Amino acid sequence: QVQLQESGPGLVKPSETLSLTCTVSAGSFSGYFWTWIRQSPGKGLEWIGNVQNSVSAYYNPSLKSRVTISGDTSKRQFSLKLTSVTTADTAVYFCARDAYPRGPIDSWGRGSLVIVSS
Amino acid sequence: SSELTQDPAVSVALGQTVRITCQGDSLRSHYATWYRQKPGQAPLSVIYIKNNRPSGIPDRFSASSSGSTASLTITGAQAEDEADYYCHCRDTSGNLVLFGGGTKLTVL
Numbered sequence: 001q002v003q004l005q006e007s008g009p010g011l012v013k014p015s016e017t018l019s020l021t022c023t024v025s026a027g028s029f030s031g032y033f034w035t036w037i038r039q040s041p042g043k044g045l046e047w048i049g050n051v052q053n054s055v056s057a058y059y060n061p062s063l064k065s066r067v068t069i070s071g072d073t074s075k076r077q078f079s080l081k082l083t084s085v086t087t088a089d090t091a092v093y094f095c096a097r098d099a100y101p102r103g104p105i106d107s108w109g110r111g112s113l114v115i116v117s118s
Numbered sequence: 119s120s121e122l123t124q125d126p127a128v129s130v131a132l133g134q135t136v137r138i139t140c141q142g143d144s145l146r147s148h149y150a151t152w153y154r155q156k157p158g159q160a161p162l163s164v165i166y167i168k169n170n171r172p173s174g175i176p177d178r179f180s181a182s183s184s185g186s187t188a189s190l191t192i193t194g195a196q197a198e199d200e201a202d203y204y205c206h207c208r209d210t211s212g213n214l215v216l217f218g219g220g221t222k223l224t225v226l
Contacts, residue, residue: 035215044220045153045161045204058213061120094160098215100208104151104166111160 002027004095006112012089013118018082022095022109025076033098034071034078035105038091046091050098051078085116120144122205122218129224130195138190138221140205148207150188152181155202155220164203165190192223200225 049059054071130136
């Protein structure tokens with residue numbers, strides 16, 4: 001059964017870059033959209049973006065200028081970089097596997113709380 | 119359109135039927151997926167691609183769609199169904215992903 005695990009700093013200073021990595025254990029790495037989603041405290045889900053086949057990436061237009069998502073098939077990992085963070089970027093960041101078009105987002109990490117604070 | 123709209127909160131009496139709706143232009147061309155999220159947990163899909171339930175999801179969960187509105191129906195709501203529910207689909211281009219703002223379901 002596939003498992004996803006986020007890793008990275010839990011505290012980032014304003015104006016710096018938030019970096020998270022998701023490690024995928026078991027299952028195929030190809031044929032899925034590897035996805036980052038975040039949830040600010042008390043708020044709803046916000047799709048950040050995804051990468052497919054470690055090559056094609058799509059981003060939320062509202063974050064596109066600050067986001068990079070990349071994948072490393074050999075390491076079974078994909079990563080998120082969000083630049084110039086502010087306190088508004090404080091959130092739980094989930095990595096997930098999206099089986100579109102044949103299925104839903106069917107696997108999620110447990111989530112990683114990232115706080116932006118000086 | 120790049121938005122999905124949900125009612126912020128809905129309540130239902132224990133054992134009764136409740137419908138949670140989601141509106142957006144993308145729903146005219148893409149099926150909605152529905153996720154349930156309980157406090158402190160990652161979301162979990164309850165319905166995908168028209169009306170499919172992942173393994174372990176009870177058959178009291180069902181979905182329908184008409185035009186730009188998708189609906190999740192819980193027939194005979196149970197206490198454990200109290201959670202936040204999010205609709206989700208692709209945008210009209212098919213490349214971007216949309217989430218509704220979420221509906222907090224209270225079971226009375």
